[in-house]
Amino acid sequence: MKAAVLHQLGTAPKYEDFPEPVVKDENQVLITVKAASVKNLDKGRASGAHYSSHTNLPEVVGIDGVGILPDSTRVYSLAITGMIAEKALINKNGYTIIPDAVDDITAAALPNAILGAALALKYRADLKPGDTVLINGATGVTGQAAVQIAKYYGAKKVIATGRNPETLNLLLQLGADEIISLKDDDKDITSRIKEIHYSTPFNSVVDYTWGHPAEIILNALKGGGLHYVTPKVKFVTVGNMAGEEIKITSNLLRSTAIEILGSGFGSIPAEIMQKLPHEILPEMFQLAANGKLKIETLTAPLKDVETAWNENIPVGKRLVIVI
Numbered sequence: 001m002k003a004a005v006l007h008q009l010g011t012a013p014k015y016e017d018f019p020e021p022v023v024k025d026e027n028q029v030l031i032t033v034k035a036a037s038v039k040n041l042d043k044g045r046a047s048g049a050h051y052s053s054h055t056n057l058p059e060v061v062g063i064d065g066v067g068i069l070p071d072s073t074r075v076y077s078l079a080i081t082g083m084i085a086e087k088a089l090i091n092k093n094g095y096t097i098i099p100d101a102v103d104d105i106t107a108a109a110l111p112n113a114i115l116g117a118a119l120a121l122k123y124r125a126d127l128k129p130g131d132t133v134l135i136n137g138a139t140g141v142t143g144q145a146a147v148q149i150a151k152y153y154g155a156k157k158v159i160a161t162g163r164n165p166e167t168l169n170l171l172l173q174l175g176a177d178e179i180i181s182l183k184d185d186d187k188d189i190t191s192r193i194k195e196i197h198y199s200t201p202f203n204s205v206v207d208y209t210w211g212h213p214a215e216i217i218l219n220a221l222k223g224g225g226l227h228y229v230t231p232k233v234k235f236v237t238v239g240n241m242a243g244e245e246i247k248i249t250s251n252l253l254r255s256t257a258i259e260i261l262g263s264g265f266g267s268i269p270a271e272i273m274q275k276l277p278h279e280i281l282p283e284m285f286q287l288a289a290n291g292k293l294k295i296e297t298l299t300a301p302l303k304d305v306e307t308a309w310n311e312n313i314p315v316g317k318r319l320v321i322v323i
């Protein structure tokens with residue numbers, strides 16, 4: 001079969017022949033792959049920088065995708081073998097059937113964004129109807145999904161931050177009530193966050209940047225006096241596009257009723273992850289089928305995977321390899 005094969009960490013996968021995977025037990029099924037997205041996670045694993053980097057090279061890349069079962073059912077699934085290939089193995093009990101109204105490209109692109117948005121909002125931030133939530137770094141693919149899903153889950157007010165002015169304005173159409181540019185002066189950003197937090201206190205912050213923008217927000221939420229009790233805020237970090245480390249002082253945590261949490265494969269309980277293919281993804285796919293969850297994509301054929309892998313993908317768009 002043809003596949004995107006990684007030979008060395010830190011390089012792009014190459015389009016070449018690779019042995020077709022073989023079903024090893026009754027819990028596995030071989031699918032014909034139609035589309036698979038290229039995400040930061042895929043690139044991180046291929047670069048060697050991620051904690052789950054590839055170790056058994058050469059290896060086919062791609063953690064998930066859309067394919068056809070032997071009975072012609074179209075499904076999305078995480079992969080047992082690399083998914084950017086003509087064939088792949090999946091767990092027969094872990095796939096999600098895709099509604100007819102959702103095309104292969106959208107179905108391949110959405111799930112990672114849903115994982116980083118829906119799980120963070122519902123199960124880490126514990127978002128409730130009527131809540132106010134700040135989405136930090138909302139101009140990225142997952143941030144855009146988070147704005148839309150927060151509104152679907154009943155958020156009364158969604159504040160979105162980001163650096164790309166065009167995408168920030170788009171977020172107003174996707175459901176954001178207010179936007180804040182991270183290109184503004186730190187003092188202006190801090191003042192704006194404090195102003196909003198004072199009038200409609202944040203119940204949660206879902207953060208996709210970490211680094212300096214996260215420091216600005218955390219310090220803006222800091223309490224200000226002996227008799228001032230700050231509202232409780234859950235700060236959930238999902239990504240680190242602005243840096244791996246931040247500075248947090250003891251004073252900040254002692255003066256603020258804030259909980260700092262992470263949302264990712266290692267922090268989501270197993271029982272929640274088990275709901276992903278059978279409850280969460282079907283609900284989100286139906287939302288997309290109804291035109292209420294949108295994602296922007298770019299596509300490339302499998303034969304061009306090496307070139308596409310190295311391209312600079314515009315902010316807010318997901319690359320999908322079409323098989």
